[in-house]
Amino acid sequence: MSKLITVSQAAGELKAADKILILAHHYPDGDTLGSGFGLCRALRAIGKTARVECSDKIPDKYRFMFENMEQAADFEPEFICAVDVADTLLLGDKLSVYADRVELCIDHHCSNTRYARKLVLNPEYAATAMIVAEIIRELGVEFDRDIAACIYTGIATDTGCFKYSNTSSYAMRMAADMLDCGINSEMINRTMFDMKSKARIELERMALDSMRFFLGDRCAVMVITNEMIEKSGAGEDDLEGLAPIPRQIEGVYVGVTMREKQDGTFRVSVRTDNHADASAICSLLGGGGHVRAAGCTISGPQDRAVEAILEAVRSVIC
């Protein structure tokens, strides 16, 4: 069970440490990477040796976060800090060796399993990057353009570019502070939200084809199979950002996106509007997350998996 600590205590821990390994979650997104690289850059600015690791390959669109950063010489970590990682399972295969050694976790998921020795948790914040920004301030590091771009990306991606209900005025003001550091927010937003590969467009077409409606059209389910992924030529990068699509349809309370995995199980993303609690739905199936966005894993075959998620949805919205 983690000891809950404050932002300023977390900064103190980091100041006292060195050879800091920062862990991002697998299937990395803008928040875990923005938090990780933002923190890493700030730690280096105060003379620490630090690097970021992730079990999965980091998608090209996040390259700007680290491409002008020196590679840290390989070092044996003395202090391990996880960012935006709610559960050790989310460390993924490669990083699972560190599961029992996480000294500090910085996170905004209320579902955090408190696996780290110390935990800074703020479920009120839209993004872990917001907590990291506060820690960076406490470290006394001035935000340069690179740090600001990392923090901005974390906030922008986790709020759907300031679109979702988790966007507080504080989140917007913090993003405004980052703009004042001279970042190219248009480039970041175009890369994060608007750029699609040909394979992605093809996959999107097939995914839209698969869309089915249930519970009086209040629930829409979209399935992405291995066959679709193969046929479209989509890579890991192309699979991101599909989850919101079903919920964007008029009248849909619960949007479900199911992605078939190599082992035949389905990784399920649930998005809801204010009529339903996504986290309640997913927790019925052993998953978790936020009120409007949550996830779980269900075993196949596809029809049984759809059945299972529909049953959970039904029990929550009816």
Added chain:
Amino acid sequence: MSKLITVSQAAGELKAADKILILAHHYPDGDTLGSGFGLCRALRAIGKTARVECSDKIPDKYRFMFENMEQAADFEPEFICAVDVADTLLLGDKLSVYADRVELCIDHHCSNTRYARKLVLNPEYAATAMIVAEIIRELGVEFDRDIAACIYTGIATDTGCFKYSNTSSYAMRMAADMLDCGINSEMINRTMFDMKSKARIELERMALDSMRFFLGDRCAVMVITNEMIEKSGAGEDDLEGLAPIPRQIEGVYVGVTMREKQDGTFRVSVRTDNHADASAICSLLGGGGHVRAAGCTISGPQDRAVEAILEAVRSVIC
């Protein structure tokens, strides 16, 4: 030629006036309507008689701006104020009778033709609603939730929900202030940016099916035929916002969306990135527009129309 005045002078003009008619531009968008209804509500709060008019029917998605507002009894306007209207031509048919009588124009377009007697112009601002918000402050009116929702909508729609390069930190902080008034930004953003009908999703799927790539994949062409529109059941509202899709594909310099009209001609929308001038392409075919977004009309049949646009694209990007 307009006299340029300050925000506080504009507030003075409005304070001194009564029976104020506020004009929005035709094909109304979130900024002209948010500016108009925000200002109208503020003027009413200080006891003025005021109403907003627009030549075109106001789309349903903007209803929230005025549905809980009392209809102003019909009055003969004594003071006419245009918001976000760069040119009297943009008043549209119905409001063109007022073209020579506009006392005050509030606008952010540098292309403003200075037709009003007095003009508050700030081309640095992403939205006219930002100038209106400053005027409302000068009027001494406290922002309630309704006024804030109008101003927020103006800023959000003209910045693509804070995505475009015109998004200043000041714009974000002003939007943050509006959030603090307790608006439901998620509802607004969902309505403005994310809501799609089932027919729209179906049409999008068919449109993606039609996508073809040319000129070494630097040009993508998507065609929307009358048959697709009919089959999907899409209405006029559902056709909005399809034009950007082809250009969002990685590596595509020129994205072309062609929409078949009832008479068999094609209305062509061209979107470009910084490699090509959309307006140059369209002007070769008798159309025009901006550097990144332009349009023209080409006669059918479809194959010949695609040929024609490709020839124009080729001559500009090669």
